[in-house]
Amino acid sequence: MREQGVPGPGQVWAECREKIRHLLLRGEVEAYADGQLSGAHRTRVAAHIACCWTCSGSLQLLQLIKASLRNSPRRTPASLASARIRRYAHQLTVPPAPAGPEH
Numbered sequence: 001m002r003e004q005g006v007p008g009p010g011q012v013w014a015e016c017r018e019k020i021r022h023l024l025l026r027g028e029v030e031a032y033a034d035g036q037l038s039g040a041h042r043t044r045v046a047a048h049i050a051c052c053w054t055c056s057g058s059l060q061l062l063q064l065i066k067a068s069l070r071n072s073p074r075r076t077p078a079s080l081a082s083a084r085i086r087r088y089a090h091q092l093t094v095p096p097a098p099a100g101p102e103h
Contacts, residue, residue, distance in 0.1 A: 022054055029055050033062040 007015075025048065031037050032045045049055045 022052075025055055026058070029058050030062060033059055033066065 025045070028037070028041075028045050029049065032042065032049065037045055049059055
């Protein structure tokens with residue numbers, strides 16, 4: 001029976017290095033999605049995205065969010081004053097509820 005081995009220092013260091021690399025690349029993937037990278041930097045990030053599931057998934061998610069925001073109707077939030085005026089106008093037009101029987 002084979003025991004589960006504890007990962008050696010080389011494996012732990014490799015996993016840590018990979019996690020740190022992804023943390024550092026997060027901003028670069030966002031810049032890549034926005035088209036803010038150029039030249040060799042863009043090529044290097046594109047090559048990484050092509051072979052990395054994590055970063056390519058992040059890129060696809062960013063692209064979907066950006067497309068959704070571009071395609072959504074532009075709505076400006078109502079101001080507090082206009083909301084109060086609408087509420088007051090509604091109160092003026094709606095008849096009061098009938099009062100219940102008094103005891």
